[in-house]
Amino acid sequence: MSTSLIVRRDLDFLLHDWLKIESLAAQQRHADLTRESVDAMLDLSEKLAREHFLTHYKRADVEEPRLDADGVHICPEVTQALRQYAEVGLFSAGFSPDLGGSGLPYLLTSASFAYFAAANVATSGYAMLTVANARLIVSFGSSAQIETFARPQIDGRWFGTMCLSEPQAGSSLGDVRTRAEPAGADELGERYRLTGNKMWISGGDQDASENIVHLVLAKVPGADGRLPEGTAGLSLFIVPKILPDGSRNDVGVAGLNHKMGYRGTANCLLNFGEHGGAIGWRVGQPGLGLMQMFQMMNEARIGVGLGAAALGYRGHRLSVTYARERLQGRAIGVRTGAPVPLIEHADVKRMLLAQKAYAEGALALCLYCAKLVDEEGNAGSAELLGLLTPVAKTWPSEYGLAANDIAIQIHGGYGYTRDFDVEQLLRDNRLNPIHEGTTGIQAIDLLGRKILRDSGRGMAELGRRMIDTTARSQGVPEFAPHAAALKRAVTQINDSLAPLRQQVANAAFDNATPFLWAFGHVVVAWLWLEQAVAARSLDVKTTDERTFIDGKLRACRYFFECELPKIDAWLGVVASRTDVASGAPPEIF
Amino acid sequence: MSTSLIVRRDLDFLLHDWLKIESLAAQQRHADLTRESVDAMLDLSEKLAREHFLTHYKRADVEEPRLDADGVHICPEVTQALRQYAEVGLFSAGFSPDLGGSGLPYLLTSASFAYFAAANVATSGYAMLTVANARLIVSFGSSAQIETFARPQIDGRWFGTMCLSEPQAGSSLGDVRTRAEPAGADELGERYRLTGNKMWISGGDQDASENIVHLVLAKVPGADGRLPEGTAGLSLFIVPKILPDGSRNDVGVAGLNHKMGYRGTANCLLNFGEHGGAIGWRVGQPGLGLMQMFQMMNEARIGVGLGAAALGYRGHRLSVTYARERLQGRAIGVRTGAPVPLIEHADVKRMLLAQKAYAEGALALCLYCAKLVDEEGNAGSAELLGLLTPVAKTWPSEYGLAANDIAIQIHGGYGYTRDFDVEQLLRDNRLNPIHEGTTGIQAIDLLGRKILRDSGRGMAELGRRMIDTTARSQGVPEFAPHAAALKRAVTQINDSLAPLRQQVANAAFDNATPFLWAFGHVVVAWLWLEQAVAARSLDVKTTDERTFIDGKLRACRYFFECELPKIDAWLGVVASRTDVASGAPPEIF
Structure with missing residues (x-):
């Protein structure tokens, strides 16, 4: 099979x-x-x-x-x-x-x-x-x-791109320099002529679709001919590769980026307007470009997380297959007799269980968030989705990647060769902590926009749902320590936030990334308990079903015993408000 | 520059x-x-x-x-x-x-x-x-x-290889099937005809040197023509590519392995004896092959660690250069004005400081062990070297790699392209946790051979040296918390070992890897304190020197504040003696 x-x-x-x-x-x-x-x-x-x-x-x-x-x-x-x-x-x-x-x-x-x-x-x-x-x-x-x-x-006849970054403006979109000059209007809306360079454009050009629709963030110059500073001046434009009249638009491919992985996706540096200006139509109101992008960002970020989870998941499945088939070594102390499958060794099982907890945990997180998208009309769901989005982007990116790293380790020397897929899975997945907002950017988004500057509704909704989970798990003795650990973890999170709420804005972000790590682990622990409670409530009709449930329960137990305790070190850093990194003079490096 | x-x-x-x-x-x-x-x-x-x-x-x-x-x-x-x-x-x-x-x-x-x-x-x-x-x-x-x-x-005219692994025998050298049949003797010693396949042979063939000397682990059949089981039957043979009479030996290249990284090193599957048997001469006594290899293993393993440390180090230096040059974003809350270098951002400094702590810590560890090699005649040095060798192999492999991963993150999208070296550094370094004994094998070596089954002299020597370090640091107020933390950590290590000393052999190794992680962090924390004490005692003559010392002190502080606390979670797993992984039935995966 x-x-x-x-x-x-x-x-x-x-x-x-x-x-x-x-x-x-x-x-x-x-x-x-x-x-x-x-x-x-x-x-x-x-x-x-x-x-x-x-x-x-x-x-x-x-x-x-x-x-x-x-x-x-x-x-x-x-x-x-x-x-x-x-x-x-x-x-x-x-x-x-x-x-x-x-x-x-x-x-x-x-x-x-x-x-x-x-x-x-x-x-x-x-x-x-x-x-x-x-x-x-x-x-x-x-x-x-x-x-x-x-x-x-x-219909899938044309493909689309998102043109945000520029060579000098990656995470910092306020520094975008692509210029959109008004050029009349037609039945498609306000027309502009665009000039500028866009970097890291996935699908920026290809020969697979009949046309390509570029969505381009650009700035309209003011009366003085200068571009407005910051992100407030960004508008969004539709710039097709081929114009409705069938002629080529003024969009050129300046080069392809040669990447570590994700190589099947053509990634381009595009030049807009080298011959007078690419024609584009503004989408919606001027100055709302970034806001429009951000409204779509939740889904894009969950999409990145989901891709990362899927890569980690596939690496896990390949590892399980390999560990069942590959015969190597014997139990400790046994020196003769036939070698046993890798999956018999305690340390290999440790690695497989970590992978399972990471990959299935990441998939559960992304699907949970996807359901929140479907529930966005419900009270609390939208705020919770906003709160969990940076986690859904980063946790699968970091731990899906960790699962891929473990997959190489389980495959040993073979995993390091290109004869197996696991090294490519790692190379592919390494992009995910970078694009659609790096881990560091997500950490600031979580702590700043979604927690410290939020009304608190996202955190309140999360708290309610966690209490509901622990309440449902309390009847089952094996879940009682997990429920208690989850409650303690939530208290630790809240305790670490308390001083930040009073602190001056910038220093509050000094340890935003360790906070994100801890927050992510607490969320995933909660969702593992959710999965365990759901698994425990299944009717057991077959041996396969019993085994499936056992797997979920064991991965949950692993997460609570071996992963959740890691938050102490991360939250210790947050709670100490250390400036060991933020206060480091650049010249010491 | x-x-x-x-x-x-x-x-x-x-x-x-x-x-x-x-x-x-x-x-x-x-x-x-x-x-x-x-x-x-x-x-x-x-x-x-x-x-x-x-x-x-x-x-x-x-x-x-x-x-x-x-x-x-x-x-x-x-x-x-x-x-x-x-x-x-x-x-x-x-x-x-x-x-x-x-x-x-x-x-x-x-x-x-x-x-x-x-x-x-x-x-x-x-x-x-x-x-x-x-x-x-x-x-x-x-x-x-x-x-x-x-x-x-x-002289560097001929190159050498180590032929240990076979396609079916990677970590498990007892399963080696290469056969050495006695074939007389000459002035070079006992001659044999070797037949078998050797996998993962770095430098297995190349056109750079005049000849290649293969050192081959193989088994001499018993009187019944069968190979002895286990590692006790392994002997070591010199098998040159070209024989002393100038003729080609019976060593063929069956194929090249195409790897994720380390691609400049030709890595081969070699066939010995496809045409009647490759001629080899036995080195030393029969049956001592693995022991001979192991006597050299300390140095080979420190060599792997050193390579991993150097790769991490170079990734760190490239990151520092990039972070100084690349302008991106502004302080949190600032929206206008010129962008600042990456190195101004708190989260980038956090990443650079982690890299510095990992790369310089790993280099210090390997050089410390190298000095122990030079001191091997001294009382305690040899035992300490034995104890630290699995750490010198694994810690730089894991954390040099982590430093390389951070290097990609600091470079952002650019770091993910092959235009920069950092993605290659990561691909190259990914081999190091695998070859010369995987991390899991090293963990068993550390906990079993070097601690539980050892006379205790290695641990005693380590303890003496740590006490000496804390004694030398006690006079300096800024080091007092580090010295106290190190003492606590040593107590935690010893406490976690106590139950293992009584436990049945196999279950003691269930969580050998988390133990290795914790032990490694404690050793590196100690060596960071060593470095800090040495830096603090320097005469400060110039601003550059002051800055250099500040860098060492800050990296030490970072390690104690942000890294050492991680041992609690790992040692918690060890101390709990959990069987969550080791007890997992293989079918749950």
């Missing part, structure tokens, strides 16, 4: 037994949702991911996109896979029927996407960006813009 | 101010050692590493060794660099004058090697293996063997 991309029983457990996806059918827009429709979607996704995405995982890593006078050429299997993805309606799955979609909840399209990211994150990247781009136009664009630029993406 | 490979002031500090290298001149064999001779060696090494090793770091990664009918061809710059290395006498530097060497202490050749590993670990690998091979022959071979096989390696 081949190795699972994502274990279907696990996904069924998360969606049905734990998150009760069918409860979303109570919402008018998801009235058609049934167990059967969910099953069909997952069946389709798994099959397509395995047959059309996994198959060129290695090849697209080796045969990188290349640039010639005609533009960027990508591996033909990537194009073929994305055509299949369009054909079965996966670009449109999450859009409402009036836009040609199937109106599936975000939770379900996320579960579907996990298969594709596990199989081939670089090829899936084109789809993720296209869907995000179309969703942004649907949210903020005019009907003409939606019809012209979003619909072909929803 | 270009970025340092290893900061010279730091190396001078470690060798002179801290480890008092000149005190080795008291040993007869190092009577010539002076400050000037040490300086000259370091000057030479730095210059050669920069001019001949660093220059092809990228190229040798891209142009991998290739195999054709003539054998393996490697990048010509690698050959050229190793010729230079031979020409200036670096292969021979550590050998005694009667073997054509300079008789330099291991501490000094290690410091020299750090430059080469930082510049190009893959090219340096050929030199490291050759020296280790020659040293083994010198230790255990006959004079004829030394003259014939070690001398040309000491």
